[in-house]
Amino acid sequence: MPVTDFISTLSDNPYFGAGFGLFGVGAGAALLRKAFQSSLILFRRHYMITLEVPCRDKSYQWLLQWMTSKGARQTQHLSVETSFEQKDSGLIKTKYDFIPSIGTHFFRYGRTWIRVERTREQHTLDLHMGTPWETVQLTAFGRNKNMFFQILEEGMFYMKINKFFTWSLPLGGKPASGRQASAPTSRKLETFEDEVPITPIKRSTVFQLPPIDVRKTSNDHLPICSVSNRNSYRVA
Incomplete structure (x- = not known):
């Protein structure tokens, strides 16, 4: 049987046509998915900014408390942090602060929405503190890195206000x-x-x-x- 006759026979076969159509649809979907993933990677690389703060950094607690004062109290998922302060007279003063819990949170800074992701590694410990390793990652649209500097400065100022005033x-x-x-x-x-x-x-x-x-x-x-x-x- 010549090749042309074989191809014409396959084209007339409805089962082969349906299978070839499904294969084409699957290949097209895979190409679109790959193109979307590549576009998303390029978009995150050039049009989004990310800040990662580990738990050993001094600004970690500043950032958590600042986010709570900024609007994280409205979320339904919070963690409590209790601290004790002993005065010269021997009186012990107890203070607690609410901080965002483990997970993903959103808040608005100026005109920019920021996505906050707080993660905890159960299998990795901070040898200095003896607690599970934690990180906070802030992600926002744009290319203005000065926004993160302003957030850290405001977090430091907020901490000092609470400490001294x-x-x-x-x-x-x-x-x-x-x-x-x-x-x-x-x-x-x-x-x-x-x-x-x-x-x-x-x-x-x-x-x-x-x-x-x-x-x-x-x-x-x-x-x-x-x-x-x-x-x-x-x-x-």
């Missing part, structure tokens, strides 16, 4: 337009200035705190902060 009413008990902060009396002003530098903050930051002046009172151990102009911090 106690928000209260102004002196005399009269309300004011701004908030007044007082640091713990057990720390001197010099230590406060060394560990918490007074730096300008943009109005667009998540805290939206008014700038402050730090002034010594008759007691050198107690710095009082009052509202200043909205452009800079000044240390009196």
